[in-house]
Amino acid sequence: MSIAAAGPGFLSPTGVEIAFLLVGLVTFGAALVTVTTRQLVHAALWLVVALGGLAVEYLLLTAEFIAWVQVLIYIGSVVVLILFGLMLTKAPIGRSPDADSGNRGVALAVAVAAAVALVWVVVDAFRTTWIDLDGTVAGSTKVTGESLFRNWVLPFEALSVLLLAALVGAIVLSRRAKADTAARTPQAQGDRSTGRSTDRSAKDAKDTKEGSR
Amino acid sequence: MHLAYPAVLSALLFCTGLYGVLARRNAILVLMSVELMLNAVNLNLVAFDVWLSRTAAETLHSGQALTLFTIAIAAAEIGIGLAIVLAVHRNRGTADIDRLRDAAESPDDSDDGPDSDAAGARAAEKAEVTA
DSSP states (O other), X not given: OHHHHHSOOTTSOOHHHHHHHHHHHHHHHXXXXXXXXXXXXXXXXXXXXXXXXXXXXXXXTTOHHHHHHIIIIIIIIIHXXXXXXXXXXXXXXXXXXXXXXXXXXXXXXXXXXHHHHHHHHHHHHTTTOBOOXXXXXXXXXXXXXXXXXXXXXXXXXXXXXXXXXXXXXHHHHHHHHHHHHHHHHHHHHHHSOHHHHXXXXXXXXXXXXXXXX | OBTHHHHHHHHHHHHHHHHHHHHBOXXXXXXXXXXXXXXXXXXXXXXXXXXXXXXXXXXXXXXXXXXXXXXXXXXXXXXXXXXXXXXXXXXXXXXXXXXXXXXXXXXXXXXXXTOOOHHHHHHXXXXXXXX
């Protein structure tokens, strides 16, 4: 209790805390809408709001470089990739009734139980801990770059090899699937209705165009 | 700032992603929920790094370095995941993970068990879909 009395109290939040709380509420709400909405494209767009809110939280925690990397990579490329995937799998534009599977109740129970346990443990553990945000910036580009290229060079290079492997793997996966589909196309046309197969060939042409880019 | 704020927000975001992974049926929505969970971990890493870099005299800034690594691995994961989802959608015509049950052992069709070849299983599934 003496430690708790030493730090600033809960009942006198600073401006940074209020801003963090408000942005956190927006982020959490956007995340909830992302996992519950029935419109697939809207889910991807709410994911942008959640990730952008997290970037603002990083800025409030004085981790500037991470914040801009978050904006560039998550909002710039991951969400765009997800939107590409939604379009290429022909996701319905309007409401899709089967966005959620049948075990929603069990999933909700598991998630609420995990949330209660985690929040309880975390609040109990870090009740008397404060981050000192004054003074020098903890995550400026200079600090992050120095630590990354002094202490973390080998993991950094290994990670670049992993990214290259992932790139090659993605190309190989889509190549083999395309050859497979080309070999299978007459059978597919025999099997399915004609509208469906012309639809498929149009999509395959689109895939080829994207793959050659 | 109180450390409980980012920690609680991170826990709540993680559980939101957990609910999405368990409850969603479209594979791309599951991938989006996985992204939410990874972001919750990133927020935890950054918050604890900022806290520890003030209390410790010498720091490696491991939290921020690991956050950058997590972001890069998440980008690789979403690329590979979407390639797999697109390949499955091209072969099956669906991205619905509830319908991809080739590995499940069902008692009614007994020829699924010994048929461990992937292409054979795929052909069997195709015949089952068209029948």
